[in-house]
Amino acid sequence: MQRELIKHVLERDDFGSTVTVAGWVRTRRDSKGGFSFIELTDGSIITGLQVIADNELPNYESAVLRLSIGSAVRITGTLTESPAKGQRIEIKATEVEPFGLADPETYPLQKKRVSFERLREIAHLRPRTNTIGAVTRVRNSLSYATHRFYQDRDFLYLNTPLITASDAEGAGSMFRVSTIDPATAPRTSDGEIDYAEDFFGRPTFLTVSGQLSAETYALALDRVYTFGPTFRAENSNTRRHLAEFWMVEPEIAFADLNDDADLAEDYVTYLIRYVLENNETDLEFFNRWVDTDLLDRLHHVAESGFERITYTEAIGLLEPANDSFEFPVVWGDDLQSEHERYLTEQVFKRPVTVTDFPFAFKAFYMRRNDDGKTVAAMDVLVPGIGEIVGGSQREERLDVLADSMRIKGMDEDHYWWYLDLRRFGSAPHAGFGLGLERVVQFTTGMQNIRDVIPFPRTPRNAEF
RNA sequence: UCCGGGGUAGCUCAGUUUGGCAGAGCAGCGGACUGUUAAUCCGUUUGUCGUGGGUUCGAGUCCCACCCCCGGAGCCA
Numbered sequence A: 001m002q003r004e005l006i007k008h009v010l011e012r013d014d015f016g017s018t019v020t021v022a023g024w025v026r027t028r029r030d031s032k033g034g035f036s037f038i039e040l041t042d043g044s045i046i047t048g049l050q051v052i053a054d055n056e057l058p059n060y061e062s063a064v065l066r067l068s069i070g071s072a073v074r075i076t077g078t079l080t081e082s083p084a085k086g087q088r089i090e091i092k093a094t095e096v097e098p099f100g101l102a103d104p105e106t107y108p109l110q111k112k113r114v115s116f117e118r119l120r121e122i123a124h125l126r127p128r129t130n131t132i133g134a135v136t137r138v139r140n141s142l143s144y145a146t147h148r149f150y151q152d153r154d155f156l157y158l159n160t161p162l163i164t165a166s167d168a169e170g171a172g173s174m175f176r177v178s179t180i181d182p183a184t185a186p187r188t189s190d191g192e193i194d195y196a197e198d199f200f201g202r203p204t205f206l207t208v209s210g211q212l213s214a215e216t217y218a219l220a221l222d223r224v225y226t227f228g229p230t231f232r233a234e235n236s237n238t239r240r241h242l243a244e245f246w247m248v249e250p251e252i253a254f255a256d257l258n259d260d261a262d263l264a265e266d267y268v269t270y271l272i273r274y275v276l277e278n279n280e281t282d283l284e285f286f287n288r289w290v291d292t293d294l295l296d297r298l299h300h301v302a303e304s305g306f307e308r309i310t311y312t313e314a315i316g317l318l319e320p321a322n323d324s325f326e327f328p329v330v331w332g333d334d335l336q337s338e339h340e341r342y343l344t345e346q347v348f349k350r351p352v353t354v355t356d357f358p359f360a361f362k363a364f365y366m367r368r369n370d371d372g373k374t375v376a377a378m379d380v381l382v383p384g385i386g387e388i389v390g391g392s393q394r395e396e397r398l399d400v401l402a403d404s405m406r407i408k409g410m411d412e413d414h415y416w417w418y419l420d421l422r423r424f425g426s427a428p429h430a431g432f433g434l435g436l437e438r439v440v441q442f443t444t445g446m447q448n449i450r451d452v453i454p455f456p457r458t459p460r461n462a463e464f
Numbered sequence B: 001u002c003c004g005g006g007g008u009a010g011c012u013c014a015g016u017u018u019g020g021c022a023g024a025g026c027a028g029c030g031g032a033c034u035g036u037u038a039a040u041c042c043g044u045u046u047g048u049c050g051u052g053g054g055u056u057c058g059a060g061u062c063c064c065a066c067c068c069c070c071g072g073a074g075c076c077a
Helices: A116-121 A130-152 A211-221 A257-278 A280-289 A294-304 A311-324 A337-347 A398-407 A412-423 A436-444
Strands: A018-031 A035-041 A049-054 A072-081 A089-098 A204-206 A223-231 A244-253 A307-310 A352-358 A374-382 A386-394 A429-435
Touching: A018 A049, A018 A089, A035 A072, A049 A072, A130 A223, A130 A257, A130 A280, A130 A436, A211 A223, A211 A244, A211 A412, A211 A429, A244 A257, A244 A436, A257 A280, A257 A294, A257 A352, A257 A374, A257 A386, A257 A429, A257 A436, A280 A294, A280 A436, A307 A311, A311 A337, A311 A352, A337 A352, A337 A374, A337 A386, A374 A429, A386 A436, A398 A412, A429 A436
Parallel strands: A049 A089, A307 A352
Antiparallel strands: A018 A035, A018 A072, A035 A049, A072 A089, A223 A244, A244 A429, A352 A374, A374 A386, A386 A429
């Protein structure tokens, strides 16, 4: 169907030309001067296009006056310089072709602001709002920029499995994948459900990370990245957690923790600069309506970069402020949210990369440092969100890895292929995971992660 | 899962302290006005007070149980 996207129409200045647009009515205002104003949006840009519909139109009474917020319509008209403030151009309609109308008595969206909580209950209609439309465009930009960043650096895009048999990757509870009907489940002699009879002949789950799979390809093809959905069955009820979210996981061979941190910081900086350059109108909208410090903060990060400190240095910075914390700062304990916030929001006022955490509370695959106490791990923390990146240099020494697994109480037999990577042609390598939704939050100022993914999956919520 | 706050008109909320006629703004609808743009002005319709029990002459309000939402914590990205 012939029509031009509004974002392109708004750039034209060939007044007098004929243009056709299609979209959804945002508002209609009738003038007794004998015409109506129609504001039309089509999702291509946050700005609406103003259409003047004169009552000389043959279907003015039957069509134009029935257009209310949410109605779909195609309009052909003349590109005109706008005589009034508020817009540079407008369309003087010569043809108005309505599609589906929207009964204003029952259409849930209003001209006025609708709360984000309410919009989550009508997630199928919320993409029609300014905010969710802008979030969607920024999210798209971040996805595109991700591929550009890694492709430009010779990374291979790798698809790792969503269904996995590793039941202890160490990143929280998993969703079981099964074709067994609980009512007629096959049982073992001791009464347990017999997963040997299940589809894959063993217990299987939705992945909590593609990392272990990605390592196998990094140790063959040098540099890879995954970009896909990830699942956590935790009963998390916070504005920072989802049961289904999207993660980007690069994995690089012949690299140490410093290379890893460099890559993470370059990548996040690239993302921020990309949306600053390509989503200007959306970011201005967020800066005005959602978070008035947003643009200052993004420019500041894009220019001043990241602070990088070790866990031990972080403890040293936190200890003088111990009185202000609910949880005391102790070397050997993991950093609490309040500690992370203090570092990014009070001490440095910008993103902070914390490295070299104690071995005791980190994952088995992280490379043990020479001090015997810490591992080559890193977290990238940002103001307002907390952790957006978690990564490490991987343990490439077979004997040390096996030792770590024993200490963590893991069954080496389940990881025979992972250990094989260390038996044959092992090499130093590193990687990290970046939470896409948390970056969307950081770059839009949106407070709740449920509003930066099209259809959020959280405990008790899978309606849409 | 734990702690705190909340659930009353289509939406946002007041009313709960001290039990006594179910309220306001916005939206919608009707009208006025106007190159308008969160338009403005006048008029007007709208209720399973989250659900189920209980106390009481009488419960939105008090008691008990449960459900859901939001924020904080934990888990993490």
